[in-house]
Amino acid sequence: MDISIVGNDCAYIYLRAGAGVVWDDLVQFCVDRGWGGVENLSAIPGCTGAAPVQNIGAYGAEVSNVIHAVEFMFYNDLSAREFSCVECNFGYRDSIFKRELKGCGIITYVTLRLTKNPVINANYEDVKHALHGLDNPSIHTVRDIISSIRASKLPDPSVVGNAGSFFKNPVVSEKLALSIKNSHPSLKLFPSGEKYYKIPAAWLIEQCGFKGKRVGNVGVHAKQPLVLLAFEGATGDELINLSHTIIQTVKERFNVDIEPEVNIC
Numbered sequence: 001m002d003i004s005i006v007g008n009d010c011a012y013i014y015l016r017a018g019a020g021v022v023w024d025d026l027v028q029f030c031v032d033r034g035w036g037g038v039e040n041l042s043a044i045p046g047c048t049g050a051a052p053v054q055n056i057g058a059y060g061a062e063v064s065n066v067i068h069a070v071e072f073m074f075y076n077d078l079s080a081r082e083f084s085c086v087e088c089n090f091g092y093r094d095s096i097f098k099r100e101l102k103g104c105g106i107i108t109y110v111t112l113r114l115t116k117n118p119v120i121n122a123n124y125e126d127v128k129h130a131l132h133g134l135d136n137p138s139i140h141t142v143r144d145i146i147s148s149i150r151a152s153k154l155p156d157p158s159v160v161g162n163a164g165s166f167f168k169n170p171v172v173s174e175k176l177a178l179s180i181k182n183s184h185p186s187l188k189l190f191p192s193g194e195k196y197y198k199i200p201a202a203w204l205i206e207q208c209g210f211k212g213k214r215v216g217n218v219g220v221h222a223k224q225p226l227v228l229l230a231f232e233g234a235t236g237d238e239l240i241n242l243s244h245t246i247i248q249t250v251k252e253r254f255n256v257d258i259e260p261e262v263n264i265c
């Protein structure tokens with residue numbers, strides 16, 4: 001694997017990985033050596049070079065938390081430039097590579113800063129629950145738990161076409177969030193900055209009756225309504241139409257705008 005150690009101090013290991021390294025192989029590599037920071041991002045499909053593009057995230061972690069630098073080659077003159085983590089302008093499923101630099105070049109290497117003294121990140125309810133009662137769980141345990149939660153909830157793309165989460169979780173004003181919570185006490189709100197809350201898009205979509213629904217050759221996953229499914233014979237138009245119907249229905253019912261997490265060209 002195209003992975004090398006490029007820095008090492010008392011607290012951190014700096015690991016430079018080629019864009020073509022399978023992301024989950026890199027996670028395994030780190031976890032096997034006890035280097036923490038990416039274990040919550042276990043079992044996310046794809047390559048390391050794509051990870052910064054949408055700032056992959058899961059189970060309370062984002063790759064931007066451990067990115068030290070990203071190397072990028074421009075198509076126009078084949079020049080190379082290194083972007084620091086700050087320069088990557090990371091946001092929720094967002095980065096400079098998804099916006100200003102989209103189509104301008106290619107990420108060639110990613111350098112991660114991993115901790116030698118991992119702190120278990122169990123902020124996410126499912127992970128906290130699974131770790132409950134375990135003494136001193138390791139990052140290995142966290143990786144195993146997250147991999148099995150994902151396998152139980154997410155459809156395997158080699159069996160049925162899907163891109164993982166199709167929608168982002170919307171961030172709404174405190175006023176709107178609390179008014180929805182008032183009429184739907186089961187709603188879980190997650191503070192997101194001052195006077196804003198993140199609402200699970202899966203909850204909104206489920207409330208609108210889409211969970212498990214199939215329309216022609218496309219549908220909404222029964223175990224995780226954030227995931228749209230493309231069954232055999234599905235067309236791009238069918239999928240886009242379903243996504244528009246969902247967006248519109250959520251807007252009409254809750255006055256909340258949800259937007260795609262996936263890149264639609």
Ligand SMILES: Cc1cc2nc3c(=O)[nH]c(=O)nc-3n(C[C@H](O)[C@H](O)[C@H](O)COP(=O)(O)OP(=O)(O)OC[C@H]3O[C@@H](n4cnc5c(N)ncnc54)[C@H](O)[C@@H]3O)c2cc1C
Nearest residue numbers: 019045046047049050051053056057058106107162163164
């Ligand atoms: C079942 C399933 C579960 C998923 N779960 C998650 C999840 O939990 N969290 C999450 O964040 N994502 C998730 N995803 C989305 C997906 O895994 C990530 O977006 C991943 O980074 C895509 O990697 P890829 O190599 O397949 O990239 P592609 O899908 O091929 O590309 C994604 C985008 O990145 C660009 N890109 C790819 N490589 C490079 C490069 N080297 N340089 C510049 N641009 C590049 C592409 O042009 C494209 O715009 C999931 C997807 C599936 C199918």
